[in-house]
């Protein structure tokens with residue numbers, strides 16, 4: 001299918017400064033079906049961002065192939081939206097013009113761009129900040145802008161790297177709920193990295209657990225909690241606790257002393 005991601009033995013090595021080769025990612029085999037919402041958890045430095053970089057076409061694998069709809073991903077592809085871990089808003093553009101940037105590239109008229117950007121700003125609680133520049137905004141506000149800049153052009157694949165990391169707990173839950181509503185509407189294929197296991201379960205059809213570096217997939221758990229879900233009350237759902245505790249045991253072991261969130 002058009003939106004299916006296939007990861008066939010994808011591995012990545014980096015050459016360190018001293019000339020030694022560092023394995024960041026052991027061969028990963030994985031299929032994400034079109035419209036599936038998959039989350040990825042694992043200890044810091046295990047290769048999660050590396051995997052997303054490879055899927056986004058920003059980096060090339062050392063081995064294996066990543067395919068979108070059966071075709072190899074060989075460079076940046078507009079069908080794949082990537083919300084990176086660090087916001088990369090242009091400092092010289094207003095928030096509205098940052099959010100509207102992908103529409104500008106697509107040739108959408110100035111009037112429609114502004115209207116659509118303002119609509120998205122409203123959805124994430126940023127009404128009234130369209131004319132502000134990134135340096136005038138808090139980290140959480142910039143990150144909300146960073147997220148909607150990708151959502152606005154409705155890519156069929158969305159890669160998200162700890163997108164809610166810098167947000168406070170309340171905003172985080174609100175944005176989880178918003179993301180689920182958007183996903184239920186247009187059903188993009190999503191691969192979402194998080195260090196928050198509760199978030200990973202609340203959002204996903206499947207939770208993947210990666211081992212410590214070099215990362216490989218240790219567990220691939222289906223989340224059988226019915227949708228639509230209430231992220232604010234996910235703890236109360238019967239299936240949540242057993243799934244959480246099961247994955248947590250393995251995650252804590254990979255992290256070392258149980259220091260994961």
Ligand SMILES: Nc1ncnc2c1ncn2[C@@H]1O[C@H](COP(=O)(O)OP(=O)(O)O)[C@@H](O)[C@H]1O
Nearest residue numbers: 014015024043044045046047048049050051213
């Ligand atoms: N460009 C690079 N050059 C050398 N090593 C890198 C590079 N990018 C990542 N690494 C190494 O690869 C490993 C995985 O990094 P990363 O994918 O960022 O981990 P995660 O996102 O899971 O925290 C780390 O050990 C990191 O130091």
Ligand SMILES: [Mg+2]
Nearest residue numbers: 048049085161
């Ligand atoms: Mg990372």
